Amino acid sequence: MAQTIATLDIPSLAAELTSQSPQKILERSLNLFDNIAISFSGAEDVVLIDMAHRLNKAVKVFSLDTGRLHPETYQFIDRVRKHYGIAIDILFPDATQVEEMVSTKGLFSFYEDGHNECCGIRKVAPLRRKLSTLDAWITGQRQDQNPATRGKVPVVQADTAFSAGDRTLVKFNPLSNWTSADVWMYIRSYEVPYNSLHDRGFVSIGCEPCTRATLPNQHEREGRWWWEDATKKECGLHAINQPS
Template sequence: MEEVLKLLNENNSVQENLKILNEQLKGKIVFSTSFGIEDQVITNEIFSNQLENIEVFTLDTGRLFPETYEVWDKTNLKFGNKIKPFYPEASNIEKYVSDNGINGFYNSVELRKECCNIRKVQPLNRALQGANVWITGLRAEQSPNRQTMKLVEWDEAHQLYKFNPLMNWSTDDVVAYLQQKGVPYNTLHHKGFISIGCAPCTRAVKEGEDFRAGRWWWEDQSKKECGLHQ
């Protein structure tokens, strides 16, 4: 597998790198989409090029924006129903809400992280089970702690390789691609929403604010990760 991963490089197009994985890697390859603009680029590349060895999945937390579900539906209509959903365990949600209230995540960082763990991290762990490579839509400009990531890196927490094909793409690059290819995207991006997660935990970003300022805006800037990408 390491020999195949060495063939991936920043001089290749996204399509070329994905085709290398699809055709030469023996093992489970997965791509996680949250239907953000970056993820729509990768989804389009996978489905348009019939890269059947790459499984596309999403995490439905149960508290997504209606606009996000609309993008999901439009993407399925465009490419066929190929996106596999993973949901949180109902018993865990029931206990959390019973103990902390429907919006208990506002009360402390610990409770917010617990909610993220139940709704996102635990389903992700199930989705990644048995995978050798996890493809993501992470980009370096999204946050300070993502500026040091590599095209291919070892994810110690999940014991697999993480591949970030859009690592060096700018927001303008992503938007231009979607417009050129006619790919569905979330209309909230026109309303100041840049990084879009769960509805109660996401607001529009004001001019001059950081890329992820709209996520968990009531918390300190340094805490703005949910645990999916450690």
């Protein structure tokens, strides 16, 4: 039976789930909410899609098309769609906002004044529109992806960044306690589809101009917005990650 958000005790739910497996957390989230979706872009997210598939749980999936993704990423999205026989809701930025930014500042302004404006238009605004239609969402965030900004990612939280008014949006992070090695062990064990860019040294994959391969022993987020300070390597999709 679907949960009424107003009656959901998030701290108690977090205490219940914090030591559970990703599969158990995912199953609980899908049992609690009907109006819930997985945010899909990378390896962690397709692991969650695979887990839901193996749990025989129908789940909504959406993905952000910024207009600046690698060709391999577009191919990956379509491969996942076909592999699992699912519909993927593709979200696009507002064309007028993109045109105004590009005509005023050019195609690569983020190298000069930071990535926040571009990400705000191409990522955050479309995500906000989508999340306004949901009661809860599921992400592939892990604590070890970026200790500076994600080191305290809880398994479930009230999403204060995208809640509006008296409406509380609930956010589940089933892979919070997993490492990159755990993710790739799962992918190899179950032959889960993945972005072919991973075979070329890309670990964390975003837009093409803002992503590059990493060298051995570099942290995965060093390949994102490499011209900026390490504490700023977020695009705004996951603003604050503190336990509820």
